[in-house]
Amino acid sequence: MFQPDAESAPVDARRTQQDERLRDLLRRLAGCDQPFWTERLAEVTPDDVDGVDDLAALPFTAKPDLRATYPFGMLAVPRDATVRAHASSGTSGKPTVVAYTARDVEIFAEVVARSIACAGGRRSDVLHVAYGYGLFTGGLGLHYGGERLGATVIPASGGNTDLQLTLLADLGADGLACTPSFAMLLAERAEADDLQDLRVRYLICGAEPWSGGFRDRLEDAWSALTDRRVVARDIYGLSEVIGPGVAMECVEAPGALHVFDDHFLPEIIDPHRGTVLPDGERGELVLTTLTKQAQPVVRYRTGDVTRLTHGACACGRTHPRIDRLSGRTDDMLVVRGVNVFPREIEAALLEHQQLNGNWALVLDHRSTLLRLEVHAEVHGSHVDPQLAAVLAQRLTSRLRVSSVVVVHPAGTLPRTAVGKVQRVHHRYEDAHPLGLPD
Numbered sequence: 536m537f538q539p540d541a542e543s544a545p546v547d548a549r550r551t552q553q554d555e556r557l558r559d560l561l562r563r564l565a566g567c568d569q570p571f572w573t574e575r576l577a578e579v580t581p582d583d584v585d586g587v588d589d590l591a592a593l594p595f596t597a598k599p600d601l602r603a604t605y606p607f608g609m610l611a612v613p614r615d616a617t618v619r620a621h622a623s624s625g626t627s628g629k630p631t632v633v634a635y636t637a638r639d640v641e642i643f644a645e646v647v648a649r650s651i652a653c654a655g656g657r658r659s660d661v662l663h664v665a666y667g668y669g670l671f672t673g674g675l676g677l678h679y680g681g682e683r684l685g686a687t688v689i690p691a692s693g694g695n696t697d698l699q700l701t702l703l704a705d706l707g708a709d710g711l712a713c714t715p716s717f718a719m720l721l722a723e724r725a726e727a728d729d730l731q732d733l734r735v736r737y738l739i740c741g742a743e744p745w746s747g748g749f750r751d752r753l754e755d756a757w758s759a760l761t762d763r764r765v766v767a768r769d770i771y772g773l774s775e776v777i778g779p780g781v782a783m784e785c786v787e788a789p790g791a792l793h794v795f796d797d798h799f800l801p802e803i804i805d806p807h808r809g810t811v812l813p814d815g816e817r818g819e820l821v822l823t824t825l826t827k828q829a830q831p832v833v834r835y836r837t838g839d840v841t842r843l844t845h846g847a848c849a850c851g852r853t854h855p856r857i858d859r860l861s862g863r864t865d866d867m868l869v870v871r872g873v874n875v876f877p878r879e880i881e882a883a884l885l886e887h888q889q890l891n892g893n894w895a896l897v898l899d900h901r902s903t904l905l906r907l908e909v910h911a912e913v914h915g916s917h918v919d920p921q922l923a924a925v926l927a928q929r930l931t932s933r934l935r936v937s938s939v940v941v942v943h944p945a946g947t948l949p950r951t952a953v954g955k956v957q958r959v960h961h962r963y964e965d966a967h968p969l970g971l972p973d
């Protein structure tokens with residue numbers, strides 16, 4: 536553990552700390568003289584919120600608030616007290632800007648250092664960071680977290696696969712941090728080039744949804760390259776809250792991620808009613824930043840769907856855990872009246888050992904009834920002629936949605952070397968979005 540006192544603190548002690556930090560946050564917001572916060576918290580008096588148990592008395596915040604106050608209207612400190620800003624590109628209009636004080640940048644590095652240690656990272660490691668550097672929080676987030684841990688950080692950023700492989704081998708990377716799809720692309724290229732001397736022990740993957748089945752493929756692919764058992768662990772975060780490092784899977788108990796709730800207080804709500812759901816029920820993740828100075832959020836609606844569970848973990852951390860994300864409330868697909876998350880399709884597909892982990896969906900809108908096409912690749916060049924029917928049957932029984940499954944030899948589907956992989960494609964025109972013949 537990077538900060539054992541905080542990470543394995545008794546639950547009662549942490550609750551006392553959370554109560555204090557929440558009261559402090561509300562005092563800071565009440566005193567910051569920012570019209571957004573004055574208005575949003577107009578109905579809340581300090582007596583209303585004594586601690587975490589009173590959280591539901593507070594209003595939500597959400598992405599549209601950041602857009603409406605662009606760029607700095609949610610700051611709780613003067614702009615000149617900040618030392619950095621990041622921005623995330625939206626699908627439309629202005630980006631979302633998030634700012635940090637020097638203390639925020641320190642905490643950002645601390646929670647990422649915790650996360651790297653969660654995956655098995657050590658200060659003696661070489662950590663190769665292939666997340667994009669720049670406005671996106673991924674690259675700089677892992678970078679400063681790695682340095683805070685004491686590792687030797689290689690700021691490779693995205694793209695340029697050949698150079699990345701050379702550096703991974705020659706500089707002796709112990710850890711690789713990048714999107715899961717890029718980690719898979721690097722493994723495929725390394726295998727094709729018969730690259731020797733890789734010694735990677737762990738992968739820190741995030742910024743894209745990926746299933747347990749994809750993890751198995753990724754761990755197998757990297758283990759085959761290194762002659763050791765490589766672990767791939769999921770890192771979660773969002774720039775509006777801080778960036779990566781909000782939550783992280785540990786080595787000992789994959790499947791759920793420890794939420795560092797001494798800084799980021801989680802709740803799960805019913806996304807339609809806005810009511811808090813009991814422990815263990817699936818709903819939308821809501822986060823309150825307890826320590827962030829520059830741009831705190833109160834009950835921020837992440838749009839991410841998961842479950843929260845408390846209880847002991849084999850690793851000794853006492854932070855509660857969220858399940859790996861099912862998807863986002865806003866990327867839930869509605870296919871002929873049935874709600875489907877792309878992640879669930881991936882999970883069902885990749886239980887089949889012949890598939891190599893590359894897949895894509897095409898939602899064909901050209902006729903009245905939406906048609907769902909599922910494309911997947913096998914290992915190697917031979918495609919079992921029965922496989923598509925087997926997979927279609929599985930998807931129908933598992934997800935209650937019928938689809939047309941097409942199975943391809945390895946290397947057919949488009950790859951992404953920069954940024955996030957696009958799994959879901961929409962077809963309105965005759966040209967196939969994946970560049971495939973009909």
Ligand SMILES: [Zn+2]
Nearest residue numbers: 785788848850
């Ligand atoms: Zn754990």
